[in-house]
Amino acid sequence: MKDMKLRYFCAAVALSLLASCSDGPDETITGSAGNRVQLSANVEGMTVSTRTASVAVPYTATAPTAESPLPVALWFSTTSGTYDDSPTEYDNTVTFKNTLLTFPDEDVTYPDANDPIYCVGLYPQTGWSRASGNTVASHAIDGTEDLMFAPQKSGSLSSKFNSTDADKHLQFGHVLTWLRVAFNASSHDAIAMWGNVIKVEILNPYKTVDINLSSGAPTYNGSWEYLATYDDAIGMPLQTTLQTAGSVFCAPPDAVGEGSDARYSYTVRVTMKEPSGTEVTKEVSCTLADTGGTPITNQANVIGKEYVLTLIFNPIATIDGICTLENWKDETVEIYP
Numbered sequence: 001m002k003d004m005k006l007r008y009f010c011a012a013v014a015l016s017l018l019a020s021c022s023d024g025p026d027e028t029i030t031g032s033a034g035n036r037v038q039l040s041a042n043v044e045g046m047t048v049s050t051r052t053a054s055v056a057v058p059y060t061a062t063a064p065t066a067e068s069p070l071p072v073a074l075w076f077s078t079t080s081g082t083y084d085d086s087p088t089e090y091d092n093t094v095t096f097k098n099t100l101l102t103f104p105d106e107d108v109t110y111p112d113a114n115d116p117i118y119c120v121g122l123y124p125q126t127g128w129s130r131a132s133g134n135t136v137a138s139h140a141i142d143g144t145e146d147l148m149f150a151p152q153k154s155g156s157l158s159s160k161f162n163s164t165d166a167d168k169h170l171q172f173g174h175v176l177t178w179l180r181v182a183f184n185a186s187s188h189d190a191i192a193m194w195g196n197v198i199k200v201e202i203l204n205p206y207k208t209v210d211i212n213l214s215s216g217a218p219t220y221n222g223s224w225e226y227l228a229t230y231d232d233a234i235g236m237p238l239q240t241t242l243q244t245a246g247s248v249f250c251a252p253p254d255a256v257g258e259g260s261d262a263r264y265s266y267t268v269r270v271t272m273k274e275p276s277g278t279e280v281t282k283e284v285s286c287t288l289a290d291t292g293g294t295p296i297t298n299q300a301n302v303i304g305k306e307y308v309l310t311l312i313f314n315p316i317a318t319i320d321g322i323c324t325l326e327n328w329k330d331e332t333v334e335i336y337p
Contacts, residue, residue, distance in 0.1 A: 053230045053246035058146040058178055058306075059123065062333060070333065071125040072150075072172070075137075077118045081152065081214030084134040114156055120213055121150030121170040123333075137211045141176065141220075143202075143227035143248040147209060148172040148333065151216030172333040174304035175209055175218045176249040179266065179323075181229045182310050183245055185238040189315035192275070196235030197245065199271040200311075201226040206251035218303070220251040226269060235273050238313055252302040253288075262297045264288045268321055270311060284311060286321035293324070301325070 064070035075083040122128050122137055124145060131138050139147055150170035181200055185191045207222030229246030230236070236243060255262040265287040272280045286309050288296040296302060305325060312320040 053244070054144060054228060054248060056144050056146070056178060056247040056249045058174070058249075059148065059333060064333070070123065070172075073122040073125045073128055074170075075120050075122065075213075078115065080116070080118050080154070081212075082134050083118075083120065083130065083137075083213055114159075116154045116156050118152055118154050119170070120152050120216075121148075121172055123148040123172055131210065135213055137213055138208055140208050141204060141206065141249065141251055143204065143229075143250070146178070146249060147175050149175055149211050149216060149218070152213060175211065176304070177252050177302055178247065178249055178306045179229075180247040180306065180308050180326075181245040181268075182242045182308060183238070183270075183313065184242045184310075185240050185313045187315055188240065190313045191238045191240070193315055193317070194238055194272050194313045195274040196237050196272065197230065197270065198232055198235035198273050198279070199228060199269075200230040200245045201228045201269040202248050202250055202309075203267040203269065204248075204250045205253050209251065242310070252299055255297075255299065260297055264296050264299070264302050266309065266323060268309065268311065270319065282319055284319045284321040286323040288323045288325070290325045291327070296325070 059068070059070065061068035061070075077083045120137070122139075124147070127139050127145070129138050130136065137149070139145075141147070150172045153168050153170060155168050179202060181202070183197060183200070185194065203224055204227045205224050206220035207225060208220070210219050210221055211217070212219075227248050227250065229248050236245070250266065253264050253266055255264055257263055265285050268284045268286055270282055270284065272282070274280060288302060288307060290296060290301070306327075307323050308326055309321065309323045312322070314320065
């Protein structure tokens with residue numbers, strides 16, 4: 001009898017749990033500490049959405065602090081533009097360490113007091129390699145890492161790097177474009193037609209950045225590849241309000257046209273799961289524009305800038321793409337002894 005009662009009790013609990021599930025909107029549970037857990041249930045298949053989005057995190061301070069440390073690689077050389085000495089890496093928080101006031105590599109022969117010492121800075125601290133006879137620093141572009149470079153500065157044992165000489169401050173500039181992706185439906189008819197967004201990818205035009213260690217000029221090389229900002233088998237249902245779909249760091253695109261006719265655009269590949277279950281993939285070209293909507297005509301307004309790329313799903317089987325410049329205020333990070 002006890003076993004039968006236990007079986008009835010378990011069955012009741014199971015029915016109660018199933019009744020609490022629905023195929024309606026996702027449920028958001030907020031705990032006492034404000035932590036949120038988002039659930040998406042499909043009762044028939046008993047699957048749960050993982051809501052996988054790639055989040056590219058830029059360095060957004062103008063100077064290192066205890067809260068925003070700047071771990072960098074500092075390369076020193078006695079030859080301008082050629083860095084064949086072993087790289088010297090430091091974890092900097094607020095300022096340089098005193099050891100940087102002199103040539104830091106103990107394995108290198110010290111120059112005379114008035115001979116120049118050259119220095120460049122690279123962020124992140126790891127992942128950089130030398131090329132072209134040690135005159136170029138190279139780093140792969142994986143979509144998640146913010147890459148920065150501080151152009152060459154010179155000092156000497158008699159004229160050391162110091163906090164009062166602005167000519168000896170290292171100024172780190174971002175060398176990739178930061179894209180934040182969002183999307184919405186233009187109407188409820190569009191929601192009914194398109195279904196769920198299951199994947200968003202940005203066509204990254206180049207795989208590596210190569211920086212000339214003498215001039216500081218970046219070039220971009222390697223074949224193109226798609227970088228996913230959002231990828232989920234179940235997907236995110238469209239809404240008429242904006243939803244975020246991750247972010248990514250990309251190489252700047254090449255210009256189409258010249259002068260005032262030049263245009264820069266990114267290609268976005270978006271995959272939808274229609275209400276019928278059919279997967280549909282569309283490519284959308286998004287032209288870069290300033291805050292007023294005027295197309296960008298200069299690559300200087302592409303490199304190291306932040307753009308919000310918005311996809312708008314329409315009920316006539318079209319997707320509009322808008323890529324608007326944001327006011328990323330922290331374009332340069334300055335550090336000094």
